[in-house]
Amino acid sequence: MASKNNAGGQIEKHDGGHPGDQLIVNCLPLDQGERQEFLQAAPGIRQVFMVGTDMRQSMQWPMGVLQSCQSEATIILGNPPTDQVAACRNLVWLQTSSAGVDAYLKPGVLPPDAMLTSASGAYGQSVSEHMFAMMWTIMKDLPGYRDNQRMGRWQPRGAVLSPHGCRVLVLGTGDIGASFARLSKAVGARTIGIRRHPDQPVEGFDRLAGFDDLDALLPDVDVVALALPSTPQTRHIIDGPRLEMMKSTAVLINAGRGDAVDCMALAQALDKEDIFGAGLDVTEPEPLPENHPLWSQPRCLLTPHVAGGAHLASNVDKILEICLDNLRRFMDGRPLRNRMR
Structure with a gap:
Protein backbone atom coordinates (compact mmCIF):
# COMPACT_ATOMS: atom_id res chain seq x y z
CA MET A 1 0.00 0.00 0.00
CA ALA A 2 1.04 3.63 -0.37
CA SER A 3 0.47 6.73 1.73
CA LYS A 4 1.57 10.36 1.67
CA ASN A 5 4.65 11.35 3.65
CA ASN A 6 5.30 14.72 5.32
CA ALA A 7 7.13 16.10 2.30
CA GLY A 8 4.30 15.29 -0.09
CA GLY A 9 6.04 12.31 -1.72
CA GLN A 10 5.01 8.70 -1.80
CA ILE A 11 5.94 6.20 0.88
CA GLU A 12 5.69 2.71 -0.52
CA LYS A 13 5.36 -0.10 2.03
CA HIS A 14 6.01 -3.74 1.18
CA ASP A 15 5.13 -6.50 3.62
CA GLY A 16 7.77 -9.21 3.40
CA GLY A 17 5.83 -11.72 5.46
CA HIS A 18 6.88 -11.00 9.05
CA PRO A 19 5.42 -7.58 9.92
CA GLY A 20 6.71 -6.09 13.12
CA ASP A 21 9.90 -8.19 13.37
CA GLN A 22 12.17 -5.83 11.43
CA LEU A 23 11.68 -2.79 9.24
CA ILE A 24 14.10 -1.50 6.59
CA VAL A 25 13.67 2.22 5.97
CA ASN A 26 15.12 2.68 2.50
CA CYS A 27 16.04 6.31 1.79
CA LEU A 28 17.94 5.59 -1.42
CA PRO A 29 16.74 7.16 -4.72
CA LEU A 30 15.57 4.00 -6.49
CA ASP A 31 13.56 3.31 -9.60
CA GLN A 32 11.06 0.45 -9.62
CA GLY A 33 13.57 -2.11 -10.87
CA GLU A 34 16.10 -1.15 -8.20
CA ARG A 35 13.43 -1.35 -5.51
CA GLN A 36 12.72 -4.90 -6.58
CA GLU A 37 16.41 -5.76 -6.19
CA PHE A 38 16.39 -4.48 -2.61
CA LEU A 39 13.19 -6.37 -1.86
CA GLN A 40 14.69 -9.57 -3.24
CA ALA A 41 17.87 -9.04 -1.21
CA ALA A 42 15.90 -9.05 2.07
CA PRO A 43 12.99 -11.48 1.72
CA GLY A 44 10.74 -11.61 4.75
CA ILE A 45 11.63 -8.14 6.01
CA ARG A 46 9.33 -5.19 5.55
CA GLN A 47 10.73 -2.28 3.57
CA VAL A 48 9.56 1.31 3.39
CA PHE A 49 10.82 3.32 0.42
CA MET A 50 10.95 6.98 1.32
CA VAL A 51 12.15 8.78 -1.83
CA GLY A 52 12.02 8.35 -5.58
CA THR A 53 14.50 8.84 -8.38
CA ASP A 54 13.82 12.59 -8.34
CA MET A 55 16.21 12.71 -5.36
CA ARG A 56 19.19 11.36 -7.33
CA GLN A 57 20.69 14.74 -8.09
CA SER A 58 20.48 16.30 -4.65
CA MET A 59 20.69 13.23 -2.37
CA GLN A 60 19.05 15.50 0.22
CA TRP A 61 16.12 13.86 1.96
CA PRO A 62 12.83 15.58 2.84
CA MET A 63 12.42 16.86 6.37
CA GLY A 64 10.42 14.50 8.51
CA VAL A 65 11.28 11.56 6.29
CA LEU A 66 11.49 9.11 9.22
CA GLN A 67 8.80 10.43 11.51
CA SER A 68 6.18 7.91 10.44
CA CYS A 69 8.28 4.87 11.34
CA GLN A 70 10.89 5.89 13.92
CA SER A 71 9.70 3.43 16.54
CA GLU A 72 9.82 0.46 14.14
CA ALA A 73 12.95 1.11 12.09
CA THR A 74 15.69 -1.47 12.63
CA ILE A 75 17.70 -0.81 9.43
CA ILE A 76 18.15 2.49 7.60
CA LEU A 77 19.71 2.77 4.15
CA GLY A 78 20.68 6.34 3.27
CA ASN A 79 21.45 9.60 5.06
CA PRO A 80 18.38 10.94 6.87
CA PRO A 81 18.89 13.90 9.26
CA THR A 82 20.70 12.89 12.43
CA ASP A 83 17.97 14.15 14.75
CA GLN A 84 15.52 11.76 13.09
CA VAL A 85 17.97 8.87 13.26
CA ALA A 86 18.49 9.58 16.96
CA ALA A 87 14.78 8.90 17.55
CA CYS A 88 15.11 5.39 16.07
CA ARG A 89 16.06 3.63 19.29
CA ASN A 90 15.50 0.13 17.87
CA LEU A 91 18.03 0.68 15.12
CA VAL A 92 20.38 -2.24 14.47
CA TRP A 93 22.25 -0.94 11.41
CA LEU A 94 22.67 2.30 9.46
CA GLN A 95 24.14 2.11 5.95
CA THR A 96 24.95 5.62 4.72
CA SER A 97 25.03 6.77 1.12
CA SER A 98 28.04 8.95 1.95
CA ALA A 99 31.68 8.09 2.46
CA GLY A 100 31.87 10.33 5.52
CA VAL A 101 29.92 9.33 8.62
CA ASP A 102 31.12 11.95 11.12
CA ALA A 103 27.63 13.24 11.92
CA TYR A 104 26.34 9.77 12.80
CA LEU A 105 29.27 9.05 15.12
CA LYS A 106 28.36 11.86 17.49
CA PRO A 107 27.13 10.71 20.92
CA GLY A 108 23.44 9.94 21.07
CA VAL A 109 22.77 9.62 17.35
CA LEU A 110 22.93 5.83 17.16
CA PRO A 111 22.01 3.25 19.79
CA PRO A 112 25.14 1.90 21.53
CA ASP A 113 25.13 -1.46 19.73
CA ALA A 114 24.01 -0.27 16.29
CA MET A 115 26.32 -0.97 13.35
CA LEU A 116 27.37 1.83 10.99
CA THR A 117 28.65 1.32 7.45
CA SER A 118 29.56 3.86 4.79
CA ALA A 119 29.60 4.11 1.01
CA SER A 120 33.36 4.49 0.94
CA GLY A 121 34.64 3.50 -2.50
CA ALA A 122 31.78 5.12 -4.40
CA TYR A 123 33.38 8.54 -4.78
CA THR A 303 33.44 24.99 -4.76
CA PRO A 304 30.49 24.17 -2.44
CA HIS A 305 31.26 20.56 -1.43
CA VAL A 306 30.21 19.19 -4.82
CA ALA A 307 33.14 16.92 -5.69
CA GLY A 308 31.23 13.85 -4.53
CA GLY A 309 27.51 13.49 -4.01
CA ALA A 310 25.30 12.61 -6.94
CA HIS A 311 26.66 15.20 -9.33
CA LEU A 312 28.35 12.44 -11.35
CA ALA A 313 25.69 9.91 -12.33
CA SER A 314 27.96 6.91 -11.91
CA ASN A 315 28.36 7.77 -8.21
CA VAL A 316 24.75 6.79 -7.54
CA ASP A 317 25.26 3.45 -9.28
CA LYS A 318 28.27 2.76 -7.07
CA ILE A 319 26.42 3.81 -3.92
CA LEU A 320 23.52 1.48 -4.70
CA GLU A 321 25.91 -1.36 -5.49
CA ILE A 322 27.61 -1.01 -2.08
CA CYS A 323 24.31 -0.71 -0.20
CA LEU A 324 22.75 -3.69 -1.99
CA ASP A 325 25.83 -5.83 -1.42
CA ASN A 326 25.84 -4.97 2.28
CA LEU A 327 22.15 -5.77 2.59
CA ARG A 328 22.80 -9.21 1.11
CA ARG A 329 25.73 -9.66 3.48
CA PHE A 330 23.55 -8.67 6.42
CA MET A 331 20.92 -11.20 5.45
CA ASP A 332 23.56 -13.92 5.04
CA GLY A 333 25.29 -13.11 8.32
CA ARG A 334 28.53 -12.16 6.54
CA PRO A 335 30.81 -9.28 7.55
CA LEU A 336 29.68 -5.90 6.21
CA ARG A 337 31.84 -3.72 3.96
CA ASN A 338 33.03 -0.32 5.18
CA ARG A 339 32.21 -1.03 8.82
CA MET A 340 32.76 2.19 10.80
CA ARG A 341 31.53 0.91 14.18
Missing part, protein backbone atom coordinates in the same frame (compact mmCIF):
# COMPACT_ATOMS: atom_id res chain seq x y z
CA GLY A 124 36.98 7.94 -5.78
CA GLN A 125 36.52 8.82 -9.43
CA SER A 126 34.42 11.96 -9.05
CA VAL A 127 36.29 13.50 -6.10
CA SER A 128 39.75 12.76 -7.50
CA GLU A 129 38.76 14.22 -10.88
CA HIS A 130 37.51 17.35 -9.13
CA MET A 131 40.78 17.64 -7.20
CA PHE A 132 42.77 17.08 -10.39
CA ALA A 133 40.78 19.73 -12.25
CA MET A 134 41.29 22.19 -9.40
CA MET A 135 45.03 21.53 -9.33
CA TRP A 136 45.48 22.13 -13.05
CA THR A 137 43.13 25.13 -13.09
CA ILE A 138 45.13 26.84 -10.35
CA MET A 139 48.47 25.95 -11.93
CA LYS A 140 47.40 27.62 -15.18
CA ASP A 141 45.83 30.58 -13.33
CA LEU A 142 42.55 30.10 -15.17
CA PRO A 143 40.43 31.78 -12.46
CA GLY A 144 42.55 34.89 -12.94
CA TYR A 145 41.99 34.82 -16.68
CA ARG A 146 38.25 34.38 -16.12
CA ASP A 147 38.36 37.50 -13.93
CA ASN A 148 40.16 39.34 -16.73
CA GLN A 149 37.54 38.17 -19.21
CA ARG A 150 34.74 39.63 -17.11
CA MET A 151 36.58 42.95 -17.02
CA GLY A 152 37.28 42.87 -20.78
CA ARG A 153 41.00 42.75 -20.08
CA TRP A 154 43.23 41.03 -22.70
CA GLN A 155 46.65 40.66 -21.13
CA PRO A 156 48.96 37.92 -19.80
CA ARG A 157 49.07 37.33 -16.05
CA GLY A 158 52.54 35.90 -15.72
CA ALA A 159 54.19 32.58 -15.00
CA VAL A 160 52.17 29.38 -14.70
CA LEU A 161 52.97 25.85 -13.54
CA SER A 162 52.75 22.28 -14.83
CA PRO A 163 52.10 19.00 -13.03
CA HIS A 164 54.68 17.28 -15.24
CA GLY A 165 57.72 16.49 -13.12
CA CYS A 166 56.27 17.96 -9.94
CA ARG A 167 56.12 16.23 -6.57
CA VAL A 168 52.58 15.62 -5.35
CA LEU A 169 52.06 14.90 -1.65
CA VAL A 170 48.70 13.26 -0.87
CA LEU A 171 47.46 13.12 2.72
CA GLY A 172 45.09 10.17 2.89
CA THR A 173 45.69 7.19 0.63
CA GLY A 174 42.23 5.63 0.52
CA ASP A 175 40.02 5.37 -2.54
CA ILE A 176 39.99 9.11 -3.23
CA GLY A 177 43.66 9.82 -2.46
CA ALA A 178 44.88 6.85 -4.47
CA SER A 179 42.67 7.79 -7.43
CA PHE A 180 44.08 11.32 -7.37
CA ALA A 181 47.62 9.94 -7.21
CA ARG A 182 47.02 7.79 -10.29
CA LEU A 183 45.68 10.78 -12.23
CA SER A 184 48.71 12.82 -11.20
CA LYS A 185 51.15 10.09 -12.25
CA ALA A 186 49.42 9.86 -15.62
CA VAL A 187 50.58 13.42 -16.44
CA GLY A 188 54.13 12.93 -15.23
CA ALA A 189 54.00 13.79 -11.54
CA ARG A 190 55.81 11.88 -8.79
CA THR A 191 53.56 10.92 -5.94
CA ILE A 192 54.08 10.56 -2.20
CA GLY A 193 51.35 9.31 0.09
CA ILE A 194 50.97 10.06 3.79
CA ARG A 195 49.20 7.35 5.77
CA ARG A 196 49.16 5.78 9.23
CA HIS A 197 50.74 2.55 7.99
CA PRO A 198 53.31 3.51 5.33
CA ASP A 199 54.66 -0.04 5.22
CA GLN A 200 51.53 -1.17 3.33
CA PRO A 201 51.81 -0.48 -0.43
CA VAL A 202 49.11 1.47 -2.28
CA GLU A 203 48.79 1.58 -6.06
CA GLY A 204 49.47 5.00 -7.54
CA PHE A 205 52.18 6.11 -5.12
CA ASP A 206 55.88 6.16 -5.82
CA ARG A 207 56.56 6.43 -2.11
CA LEU A 208 54.68 6.22 1.17
CA ALA A 209 55.45 7.98 4.42
CA GLY A 210 53.95 8.43 7.87
CA PHE A 211 52.36 11.51 9.38
CA ASP A 212 55.52 12.04 11.39
CA ASP A 213 57.32 12.72 8.10
CA LEU A 214 54.99 15.54 7.03
CA ASP A 215 57.12 18.48 8.18
CA ALA A 216 60.20 17.09 6.46
CA LEU A 217 58.34 16.61 3.17
CA LEU A 218 56.40 19.88 2.92
CA PRO A 219 59.30 22.15 1.88
CA ASP A 220 60.12 19.99 -1.16
CA VAL A 221 56.70 19.23 -2.70
CA ASP A 222 54.82 21.17 -5.36
CA VAL A 223 51.28 20.04 -4.58
CA VAL A 224 49.70 19.15 -1.24
CA ALA A 225 46.38 17.34 -1.67
CA LEU A 226 44.17 16.36 1.26
CA ALA A 227 41.66 13.51 1.26
CA LEU A 228 41.43 12.99 5.02
CA PRO A 229 38.61 12.16 7.41
CA SER A 230 37.80 14.51 10.27
CA THR A 231 39.57 13.39 13.44
CA PRO A 232 41.24 15.21 16.33
CA GLN A 233 44.59 14.26 14.76
CA THR A 234 43.76 15.70 11.32
CA ARG A 235 42.14 18.97 12.45
CA HIS A 236 44.22 21.88 11.13
CA ILE A 237 46.91 19.49 9.98
CA ILE A 238 47.66 22.27 7.51
CA ASP A 239 48.00 25.37 9.67
CA GLY A 240 49.95 28.61 9.56
CA PRO A 241 53.40 27.19 10.39
CA ARG A 242 53.02 24.37 7.86
CA LEU A 243 51.84 26.76 5.14
CA GLU A 244 55.02 28.75 5.77
CA MET A 245 57.03 25.55 5.22
CA MET A 246 55.64 25.12 1.71
CA LYS A 247 57.15 26.46 -1.49
CA SER A 248 55.94 29.82 -2.80
CA THR A 249 55.01 27.90 -5.97
CA ALA A 250 53.09 25.18 -4.13
CA VAL A 251 49.40 24.42 -4.67
CA LEU A 252 47.09 23.23 -1.88
CA ILE A 253 43.98 21.12 -2.63
CA ASN A 254 41.42 19.96 -0.06
CA ALA A 255 38.45 17.73 -0.87
CA GLY A 256 38.38 15.64 2.29
CA ARG A 257 37.11 17.43 5.38
CA GLY A 258 37.15 21.18 5.79
CA ASP A 259 38.72 21.22 9.24
CA ALA A 260 41.95 19.71 7.91
CA VAL A 261 42.94 23.24 6.80
CA ASP A 262 43.01 26.37 8.94
CA CYS A 263 41.17 28.61 6.49
CA MET A 264 42.13 31.89 8.15
CA ALA A 265 45.78 30.88 8.10
CA LEU A 266 45.38 29.92 4.44
CA ALA A 267 43.92 33.33 3.59
CA GLN A 268 46.89 35.00 5.25
CA ALA A 269 49.35 32.73 3.44
CA LEU A 270 47.76 33.56 0.08
CA ASP A 271 47.81 37.29 0.87
CA LYS A 272 51.54 37.03 1.60
CA GLU A 273 52.08 34.84 -1.49
CA ASP A 274 53.57 32.12 0.70
CA ILE A 275 51.99 29.60 -1.69
CA PHE A 276 50.86 29.86 -5.32
CA GLY A 277 47.20 28.98 -4.86
CA ALA A 278 44.58 26.78 -3.25
CA GLY A 279 41.50 24.85 -4.28
CA LEU A 280 38.92 23.96 -1.63
CA ASP A 281 35.80 21.90 -2.07
CA VAL A 282 35.38 21.81 1.72
CA THR A 283 35.95 24.52 4.31
CA GLU A 284 35.79 25.25 8.02
CA PRO A 285 33.15 26.40 8.72
CA GLU A 286 31.01 25.30 5.80
CA PRO A 287 29.98 27.50 4.15
CA LEU A 288 32.44 30.22 5.01
CA PRO A 289 31.02 33.40 6.61
CA GLU A 290 30.14 36.16 4.14
CA ASN A 291 33.06 38.31 5.24
CA HIS A 292 35.70 35.55 5.12
CA PRO A 293 38.76 36.72 3.14
CA LEU A 294 38.92 33.54 1.04
CA TRP A 295 35.78 34.58 -0.86
CA SER A 296 37.66 37.45 -2.48
CA GLN A 297 41.11 35.85 -2.66
CA PRO A 298 41.98 35.63 -6.39
CA ARG A 299 44.36 32.70 -5.86
CA CYS A 300 41.74 30.57 -4.10
CA LEU A 301 39.19 28.46 -5.98
CA LEU A 302 36.14 27.52 -3.89
